[in-house]
Amino acid sequence: QNLLLIDTDPGVDDALALLMAYQHAAVVGLSIAAGNVGLAHTVTNALRLVELVGAETPVFAGCDTPLVLPAADAAFVHGVDGFGDAGLPLPERKAEAEHAALALIRLTQEQPGELTLVALGPLTNLALALRLDPTLPQRVPRLVVMGGAVTGRGNTSVPAEFNIGFDPESAHIVFSTWPQFELVDWEATMRHGIALQRFESWLAADDDRARCYERISQKIRGFMQERRRPGLVLADALAMAVALQPDCVIRAEHRHVAVELNGSLTRGATIVDWDGRNGLPANARIVLEVDQQRFEAMIVAALGAA
Numbered sequence: 606q607n608l609l610l611i612d613t614d615p616g617v618d619d620a621l622a623l624l625m626a627y628q629h630a631a632v633v634g635l636s637i638a639a640g641n642v643g644l645a646h647t648v649t650n651a652l653r654l655v656e657l658v659g660a661e662t663p664v665f666a667g668c669d670t671p672l673v674l675p676a677a678d679a680a681f682v683h684g685v686d687g688f689g690d691a692g693l694p695l696p697e698r699k700a701e702a703e704h705a706a707l708a709l710i711r712l713t714q715e716q717p718g719e720l721t722l723v724a725l726g727p728l729t730n731l732a733l734a735l736r737l738d739p740t741l742p743q744r745v746p747r748l749v750v751m752g753g754a755v756t757g758r759g760n761t762s763v764p765a766e767f768n769i770g771f772d773p774e775s776a777h778i779v780f781s782t783w784p785q786f787e788l789v790d791w792e793a794t795m796r797h798g799i800a801l802q803r804f805e806s807w808l809a810a811d812d813d814r815a816r817c818y819e820r821i822s823q824k825i826r827g828f829m830q831e832r833r834r835p836g837l838v839l840a841d842a843l844a845m846a847v848a849l850q851p852d853c854v855i856r857a858e859h860r861h862v863a864v865e866l867n868g869s870l871t872r873g874a875t876i877v878d879w880d881g882r883n884g885l886p887a888n889a890r891i892v893l894e895v896d897q898q899r900f901e902a903m904i905v906a907a908l909g910a911a
């Protein structure tokens with residue numbers, strides 16, 4: 606069975622990715638970052654999700670700021686509480702005492718070679734874990750990252766995507782030390798929008814997961830309509846689809862990807878060496894296209910709408 610360790614900042618699209626993970630795999634731990642909203646909210650939301658699906662997964666709180674510079678959250682998209690300000694009850698469960706970065710190290714030591722690591726938020730916890738234990742990648746056969754904008758069309762500044770733009774130094778640490786990872790970027794997300802009506806028909810399913818997602822996604826659905834996005838774009842769900850079913854990837858290219866740390870206009874941009882100019886080996890498999898039907902089928906099942 607596919608065993609997942611998920612680093613995430615829930616977040617409305619993170620929540621859908623988590624529902625997909627619970628439907629299609631086993632989740633051994635959730636390490637939580639600040640990002641979409643502050644850490645107290647992202648931890649609470651992760652605990653809510655674990656309760657919703659009736660799981661026992663340990664939740665580990667991680668870093669509450671980026672490694673170096675402060676950054677703005679995305680509450681205007683995800684709501685002040687990160688779950689669309691839907692007024693969900695507080696969870697009864699609590700987070701573990703262990704820090705998320707230490708949990709990433711320990712859990713991969715306990716199951717070396719077994720876990721797929723899926724990173725759905727800013728890479729702060731993972732960067733810290735890598736600095737504490739540079740041998741971490743040797744124990745993790747797959748790292749799937751949602752992040753970046755591979756041809757320079759970002760969503761948080763002109764060229765930067767949110768997860769990388771929120772904490773560029775952490776992304777730099779991960780991208781420059783992890784030998785091979787899979788990257789699902791914002792531009793791929795934009796090519797895999799889901800028609801709003803279609804998505805809303807799934808939300809009408811007679812299932813607690815659909816009912817919960819209907820509530821927490823109301824705000825983001827309105828936001829996407831205002832911005833005339835190509836349907837509902839769900840970045841973390843797409844990354845999770847790749848993690849869950851690697852063979853749903855139709856097109857991908859191996860390239861070297863680096864993170865810009867300094868540019869006054871380009872801080873947080875992902876610089877892809879499309880033409881092999883820098884002579885560095887490819888560190889990323891950039892996902893360009895996924896089987897849309899399979900992607901949607903994974904979501905339908907995760908919402909109980911099948």
Ligand code: BDR
Binds near residue numbers: 725768841
């Ligand atoms: C990414 O940023 C967050 O707002 C989403 O949860 C996703 O991880 C998309 O750029």
Ligand code: CA
Binds near residue numbers: 614
């Ligand atoms: Ca996220």
